[in-house]
Amino acid sequence: MQKFITTVTVLVFSILFAQAQTATLKAGQTAPDFKLKNVDGKEVSFESYPKAKGFIVVFTCNTCPYAVAYEQRIIELDKKFKSQGYPVIAINPNDPEASKADSFDKMQKLAKDKKYPFPYLFDQGQVVTDQYGAKHTPHLYIVSKTAKGNIVEYVGAIDNDPEGTKTEKIKYAEDVIASLKSNQKPAITETKEIGCTVKRKAKA
Amino acid sequence: MSLNYICKAKLILAMTNMKIHAFKICTLLFFAFSIAGYSQNVKLLNIDQLNERIKNGKDSTYVVNFWATWCAPCIKELPHFEKVGAEYKSEKLAVLLVSVDFKSKLNSAVIPFVKRKNMKSEVFLLNESSPQEYIDRIDKNWSGSIPATLFIKGDKRKFVETEFTYEQLLTEYKKL
Incomplete structure (x- = not known):
């Protein structure tokens, strides 16, 4: 009986702990560094970019229609901002068992086919996904390097036009980086957008 | 279209002794189709x-x-x-x-x-x-x-x- 109570207690606490871990980071909070395997087999972290001023961390995946719709725009972000000190780091948050099309070798194939100019990282055990509280794909975080460490400046959507049909779109991500470059705090630090939920193994 | 034809055929039948019966079938068919149509709106x-x-x-x-x-x-x-x-x-x-x-x-x-x-x-x-x-x-x-x-x-x-x-x-x- 004692053993049973201990097991239940541990179980309850681990569930509570797991939930606490999944709260989405907000602007002003520290962006945890990570060390994840890239599609080229090498490990990538913030420290891989000693000269960067910040990072565009985007949780995205192979198959989600919203991720597919934004794929080219993510490539453009990297092309435009890497040279300005803000490289894109893409992380696949999906569990490869829950979403077979998001396996590491399929990530490698996609990155090669589409000539990703940025690293596309595999998050073993969804650890970084939970640290950041990424909920859906794509889910974008803009991080700046400061004296106090790596700080989240913005969380949310890339722009307000997932379908790509609006004539006057608001480019949230670009606006945030423009503000940071002129040493200002971004006007908008959080947006919401529909997306595919992060795929997890079914709970036993 | 096919419903129309069925009803027309039935109406011809109705010209004979089965007037009421055919009308019932047509009405029934009409309702069946309209309910199906409603659920797919x-x-x-x-x-x-x-x-x-x-x-x-x-x-x-x-x-x-x-x-x-x-x-x-x-x-x-x-x-x-x-x-x-x-x-x-x-x-x-x-x-x-x-x-x-x-x-x-x-x-x-x-x-x-x-x-x-x-x-x-x-x-x-x-x-x-x-x-x-x-x-x-x-x-x-x-x-x-x-x-x-x-x-x-x-x-x-x-x-x-x-x-x-x-x-x-x-x-x-x-x-x-």
């Missing part, structure tokens, strides 16, 4: 209309599921919502399936999907253009990922951003 709905609907039906329980034709886990759980809706209809349960597909996909994707799956619940396409506003109006805790479901009974309101099995859905409904 997809209406546009904005948040104000959704809130109005819920406000005016205080005696009902609402299970509002947000889904899309492109969302695999949503499609997987839709039959559970259909089943709960059918089984607990007598308890004044209304299942509202609100698609967040692009409005441009109404005729090319949403209506064909609803027809193909022969869905019986009320299906809507969300008629909103700014996710910045409508996501928070559904629930402040909604990150925007789907599937997501809102449960409403009287003043009780519960929002869940997860995929359901039938048993899990039933448990949530019974807990209200």
Whole structure:
């Protein structure tokens, strides 16, 4: 009986702990560094970019229609901002068992086919996904390097036009980086957008 | 078209001794077709209309599921919502399936999907253009990922951003 109570207690606490871990980071909070395997087999972290001023961390995946719709725009972000000190780091948050099309070798194939100019990282055990509280794909975080460490400046959507049909779109991500470059705090630090939920193994 | 021909054929029969009988069949066929047609209708709905609907039906329980034709886990759980809706209809349960597909996909994707799956619940396409506003109006805790479901009974309101099995859905409904 004692053993049973201990097991239940541990179980309850681990569930509570797991939930606490999944709260989405907000602007002003520290962006945890990570060390994840890239599609080229090498490990990538913030420290891989000693000269960067910040990072565009985007949780995205192979198959989600919203991720597919934004794929080219993510490539453009990297092309435009890497040279300005803000490289894109893409992380696949999906569990490869829950979403077979998001396996590491399929990530490698996609990155090669589409000539990703940025690293596309595999998050073993969804650890970084939970640290950041990424909920859906794509889910974008803009991080700046400061004296106090790596700080989240913005969380949310890339722009307000997932379908790509609006004539006057608001480019949230670009606006945030423009503000940071002129040493200002971004006007908008959080947006919401529909997306595919992060795929997890079914709970036993 | 074929219905018309059947009815015409029946009307010819009606010229003989089977007048009333044929009329009955035609009427029956007409109703059968119109009911099937009704269940496959997809209406546009904005948040104000959704809130109005819920406000005016205080005696009902609402299970509002947000889904899309492109969302695999949503499609997987839709039959559970259909089943709960059918089984607990007598308890004044209304299942509202609100698609967040692009409005441009109404005729090319949403209506064909609803027809193909022969869905019986009320299906809507969300008629909103700014996710910045409508996501928070559904629930402040909604990150925007789907599937997501809102449960409403009287003043009780519960929002869940997860995929359901039938048993899990039933448990949530019974807990209200």
